[in-house]
Structure formats: structure tokens, C-alpha cells
Amino acid sequence: MDTKHALRKFFQEKRNALAAEEVRSKSIDIATRLGEIEAFDCADSILTYVSMGNEVDTQGLIDRLLRGGRTVFVPRVDKDALAWSSIQTLDELELSAFGIPEPPVPQEATEVIPPNAPVLVPGLAVTREGYRLGYGKALFDRFLPRHPGLAIGLAYDCQLVDVIPIEEHDYPVDILVTESGVYDCAARD
Secondary structure, three states, rough: OHHHHHHHHHHHHHHHOHHHHHHHHHHHHHHHHHHHHHHOOOEEEEEEEHHHHHHOOOOHHHHHHHHHOOEEEEEEEEEEEEEEEEEEEHHHEEEEOOOEEOOOOOOOOOOOOOOOOOOOEEEOEOOOOOOOOOOOOHHHHHHHHHOOOOOEEEEEEEEOOOOOOOOOOOOOEEEEEEOEEEEEEEHHO
């Protein structure tokens, strides 16, 4: 069995074993730490994945950002890339064929996302240097090098690892936020 595949399965099971109250509590702590990052706290626009299952909850965060007057962009998988659309409410989202909450296909031309907007990135396992093990489609790995905004990984402490297999296309986040800390991954160089 492929090493990354085995790791994905292991960390998916580990994350899925978290109780709902743990997910809620840890996600609140992560959101609080996220608010301490100036580039995030001051940003008018935020790009973020929409959480599902036991991922770090972004749905509550999205709701708070929207109520606070911020512009929130969420991704839709379009072929092998992420297409971002702003939303006004979480109710606009539809489940994709993979069960992922996504914005509907826009009727108009694709929106232009602000280049300085921070982007929140999910992962199954992450290192303190910002390398992450995603779901295997490399969607964020292809997007992040083209987006100059700050890339912020969200994960639970139980997802932190010292090392993961890294391939040429793997792209690290700039900052990692867990319930117990904020890691400056850009200091890895």
C-alpha cells in the first residue's frame, strides 16, 4: 500500500475518532488563535475551505466573518482546480458529487479574488514546517503557488507530525494554527 494512502487513512480515522464536543472546543480555540494573526484579522476578504465531518470547523467561522461584513470566498472543484466564489450565506452551498459543500457554478464570469486575501487550508496531517498531507488531489498544492496571500493551515494538535512524505508538487502553508499554538512555517527556510 502506498505510504501516503496509508497515512491518509490513519489520520482520517484518528480525526474521525474525536468526539463532537472535542471538535467544537478545539475549533473554537483555533478560531481564537486565528484572530490573533494580524494579516487574517485585518483582511477584508478571506478564502476558506468549508469544513465537513470532523475537520477544524470553518462553518462557524464563515458565519461570523460574514456577519462581521467580511467577504468570504469558498472553493468549488472545477476539473482539477479550485474555483473560488464569494458567498453571502452558508445556505447558498450545495453538496458536490463528493459530498463537499460548494458554491453553485456561477452564472456570470468567475470572480476575481483579492491577491492579498489570506487562505485557510485543510489537511489530514501537518508538520511544523507547514507541509501537509491533504486528501490526495493536490488542489491546494496547485492553487497556493499562484496566490500571493498568506496560506494558513488549520489542524488539531493530534494531526501534527514530525515528518510526512514530500513530493515535488507539495506546497507548504506559511502559518499553521492548532488549538495550542501558532507556528510560523515561513521560518523553515
